[in-house]
Amino acid sequence: MNYKELTERLVNQCLRLGADAAEVYLQSSRSLSIRIRNGDIETVQESAPMGIGFRVIVDNRLGFSHCNDFSDRSLTNTIERAIAFARLTSPDDNNILPGDKGYTDIE
Numbered sequence: 003m004n005y006k007e008l009t010e011r012l013v014n015q016c017l018r019l020g021a022d023a024a025e026v027y028l029q030s031s032r033s034l035s036i037r038i039r040n041g042d043i044e045t046v047q048e049s050a051p052m053g054i055g056f057r058v059i060v061d062n063r064l065g066f067s068h069c070n071d072f073s074d075r076s077l078t079n080t081i082e083r084a085i086a087f088a089r090l091t092s093p094d095d096n097n098i099l100p101g102d103k104g105y106t107d108i109e
Contacts, residue, residue, distance in 0.1 A: 003072075008072075009028050012024075012026045012054075012056070012077060012081070013025070013026050015078070016056060016081050016085070019081055019082060019085055021058035021059060021060055021081075021084075021085055022058075022059050022060055023098075023099050024057070024059075026054065026055070026056055027054065027057070028052075028053075028054045029051075029052065029053050030050070032048075032049070032050045033048070033049050034046075034048050035048075051070070052072065053069070053070045054068060054072065054080070055067070056068065056080060056081050056084040058081075058084045058085055058088050059097050059098070059099065060085055060088040060089055061088075061089075061093055062093035062094055062095055062097050063089060063090075063091045063093050063094075063097065064091055064094070065085060065086070065087035065091060066084055067081070067084035067087060068080065
C-alpha cells in the first residue's frame with residue numbers, strides 16, 4: 003500500500019466532503035518479539051498496529067476523528083465524523099493547520 007498516495011487521496015476526500023482545510027496523520031508499524039527460555043523458543047509475538055487521524059477545519063471550526071480500519075467505508079465515515087464534530091465546535095480564527103504540506107516518512 004502506498005501510504006503517501008492514500009493520505010493525499012484522503013485529504014482531497016475531506017475537502018470534497020465539506021472541509022475547508024484538512025490534515026491526515028497515518029501511522030503504521032510492525033514489531034516482532036521472541037522470548038527464549040533455556041535455549042527454547044517460548045513465545046513469538048508479532049503485531050502490526052495501524053491508525054489514521056483526520057483534523058479538519060470547517061468555517062474556522064476544528065474537528066478531529068481517527069480509526070484503525072482502512073476500509074473505504076470506515077475511512078469515509080471517519081472523515082464525516084471529523085467534519086460533523088467541527089460543525090459542533092465554536093469558530094476560532096486561530097484554528098489553522100500547519101503551512102508545510104509535506105510528507106514525512108519515518109523509518
